Amino acid sequence: MSETWVNLAERIGADLHLDLTGPGGRRAALTRALRAAVRSGRLAPGTRLPPYRSLAADLGLARNTVADAYAELVAEGWLTARQGSGTRVAPRAEPSAPGRASAPGRAGASPPARGADRPVHDLRQGQPDPSSFPRSAWLASARRAVTAAPNDAFGPGDPRGRPELRHALAEYLARTRGVRADPEAIVVCSGFAHALRLLFGGGVLRGPLAVEGYGLPFHRELLAQAGVRTRPLGVDADGARIGELSARERAALLTPAHQFPTGGPLSAQRRTAAAGWACSADRIVIEDDYDGEFRYDRRPIGALQGLAPDRVVYAGSVSKSLSPAVRLGWMVLPGHLVDAVLAAKGEREAWAGVLDQLTLADFLRCGSYDRHVRRMRQRYRARRDRFVTALAEHAPHVHATGIAAGLHAVLRLPPGTEPAALDAAARAGIALDGLSAFRHPEAPFPPEDGLVVGYATPPDHAFGAALDAVLRVLPR
């Protein structure tokens, strides 16, 4: 970056120039310049730095570049990042020893802590509380699994996944979700998106594909990239309107346990209808059981797959139950699709880490997975209850749906108020999505206003503040 001087006066209320010249990339230059400014005292202790997004826009840099510069300086002790108070110059402007990052004997640069990369309140749907990852139990399983693994586990991997994991999953899914699962019909993958890629990108299934009128935009994009035409179904309190399925579609992607994101489970009548539709011809239902473990007010409803194992692809992952950092998912396939999926996957396992597979197998077998799900269910239920109570007290005019299960709620807003609520949320540092973001552009119903609030992500100590912040941005 050549000869660039940046004036931070407007941003931090102080006249400050940063010299972004010198060797190395842009991140290195910015890091060096900010460090120099802190060291020299030009940036005083306690000064609040501009949000990295703003500074990135000012400097014409990528957001990540600025976020990383901040994070590196946090790791080095020049800056502090705390939820709720932004990134500030550290009280004592001396590089402290930030633990792990610069422990003696570790060569190389300090890994950025990336603390500055977070919104104040992260209420995006679909993310479990990262602070609740069961580190000790996972490490205990890793130790047992890696120690006991046969040598061939360290050779090229079977694209079906490790047999230990497929057997453990078959037992678990049969017991907890009513899935009729033969380990031979299970194929491990790196998450639900990978499953969709294998099914459609790999030529196993073809469109037209019926989808729910509300769903994850990321899945729609992925399907569009694979050239799959999607036709959206209506969605109501009983889930997707299965009666709208026609003979034109060859497959349907459904979330029977908990319509995503609006709420309820698919009604019994519609479950039967969906199975019947698939069985009446050569059709497939893909059952996205994304949060089937988290039921609060009623008994869990078994997987649709149990009704028609020959016509349903049951797909799940650990992304909601454990962590999206463990890149593991699975498909329980109708027998006649197994070879095609394996052909799409390739001769060897190219994706799912085998050591994580072995560890998850042990984690399931020894009961740690059950214990973790039970603990998280209690925690999320308590949060849900607190959310509902606060809502009834402070915003009784706002109706919440989808709250009997899962990690998020949909707050229904008066028509036309969603954009203003989203703006207010952004200003308050709350990351969340509007309901409109999940609507299929061709959905057979008008757009509805709402906020999709994930209540799982904040750590326990920060949940109250996040809740208050959401209540404040709701329309009066």
Add this chain to the structure above:
Amino acid sequence: MSETWVNLAERIGADLHLDLTGPGGRRAALTRALRAAVRSGRLAPGTRLPPYRSLAADLGLARNTVADAYAELVAEGWLTARQGSGTRVAPRAEPSAPGRASAPGRAGASPPARGADRPVHDLRQGQPDPSSFPRSAWLASARRAVTAAPNDAFGPGDPRGRPELRHALAEYLARTRGVRADPEAIVVCSGFAHALRLLFGGGVLRGPLAVEGYGLPFHRELLAQAGVRTRPLGVDADGARIGELSARERAALLTPAHQFPTGGPLSAQRRTAAAGWACSADRIVIEDDYDGEFRYDRRPIGALQGLAPDRVVYAGSVSKSLSPAVRLGWMVLPGHLVDAVLAAKGEREAWAGVLDQLTLADFLRCGSYDRHVRRMRQRYRARRDRFVTALAEHAPHVHATGIAAGLHAVLRLPPGTEPAALDAAARAGIALDGLSAFRHPEAPFPPEDGLVVGYATPPDHAFGAALDAVLRVLPR
């Protein structure tokens, strides 16, 4: 499977019928039938079972079905599988407690050991010795890394990869391979094939692509699927014939450290020429540094990337150095390609397991990776020496190339003798490939006869027997 009786008389020299009826899938039925036959004594202790491929063909079952039935019975203790003696009925026909697999308190089926799935001698190229995986050191790194990780490590992953790993890789690659690596320009992926998919399937680079006239068929297939036209270069003792590169190609895929699979490093003159070709226009060289760590008779040659970091994509993985079971690789990218690769990868990490990333970062930082590579280099060099000595003694007419480095050698055979040698190897239970399998169909040189012998895979105690077996199949 309905009413099927199978006569194994021809296969095992005994009149035996297996009842493959009953509940469950085909594997379950076969497992049950074989178990019953062993238990009843109809299959006597020591009886050698037919190879699973033969039995699968006889029964009209998938090979994996039979392999898994065998493996399950091995795990349960009814059968034994040893390299060199096939699968036999266990001496005492009682179910032993095969450790982990059926330890008390573990519900569900026993994980098959898959011991029956292996050739007698596995000499396929490109596979490190799976018995040498550094389990203890890896687990120690996992413990440190997972314990010390910040909470956000368990949230959605950064598609660039964890900063801890990118920083550790930058330091390691600069130190050992002369790569000019800014952590910001590193993108983690799940292996070299994933890197190719991101570059070409993701629209980052386009063909026509120059490739070496010898290369991995899997890469050619992958590129063809992505619609990339490839033009093969000649290959000689100095590596790829860089002089054949033209202005028509927009990119070139090279193995400068060790032409794959034929042998030598790219000569200094050609390295300069390749860098010049890329720099003279908007062209990119992809440097596949697949086994850059394993040099035996000479100093390692630094990466080509060091000559032209703005025009070279340097790609590596742990698949050869550590294990293909750890699905981790990396690209060091020219700065102007980083955003495009990240766009191809998606907003969140969908592939590379974050816990493995953290573990590998610690493994690199604490010196375990260096120690492991050093140990393996010594071990592979000793094997290479033993191989060369045996060859000189027993088959002096066979010339070996590519033996100064890597995990394999190419044995040059007299014209027309490759097919017979491959047949003989298959009959002897040796898994290896002929040189012709690696030749690009349009390579500008005639087919040559040879065997590509990977000498890294067999465990130490089996290496001598594997070597003898190879010598026996060479043409006289």
